[in-house]
Amino acid sequence: MRCNLGSYYEEIDGEKLFFCCDICAAEFKNMVTEVKNRMRWNKIDELIIEGNYHKGRNCIAKSGGREYKFYIKFGDNAEIETFKEIK
Numbered sequence: 001m002r003c004n005l006g007s008y009y010e011e012i013d014g015e016k017l018f019f020c021c022d023i024c025a026a027e028f029k030n031m032v033t034e035v036k037n038r039m040r041w042n043k044i045d046e047l048i049i050e051g052n053y054h055k056g057r058n059c060i061a062k063s064g065g066r067e068y069k070f071y072i073k074f075g076d077n078a079e080i081e082t083f084k085e086i087k
Contacts (some may be wrong), residue, residue: 026078
C-alpha cells in the first residue's frame, strides 16, 4: 500500500490542503513548483489532475486565463520521474 490514508495537512502557496500522507503532499508540492518554474507563474489558480500513481497523471494548470497541459509521473520518494508538456 502506498499511502497510510491518514489525515495529513500541509500549507502550499498559502493554502492549507488535506492529503492522505506526506508523500502525496510532497508530490503535489513538487508538481506546483515545477509548473510555476516552467511557466514563470507566481501562482496557479486551478489544477485539474487525472490519473494515478502507477500510470502517471494528465494535468491542466490554469493561471490568469492561461492554461498549461502536462503529463507527470513520480518516483517512490515524490521526486518527478517524468514531466512532458501536452500540446
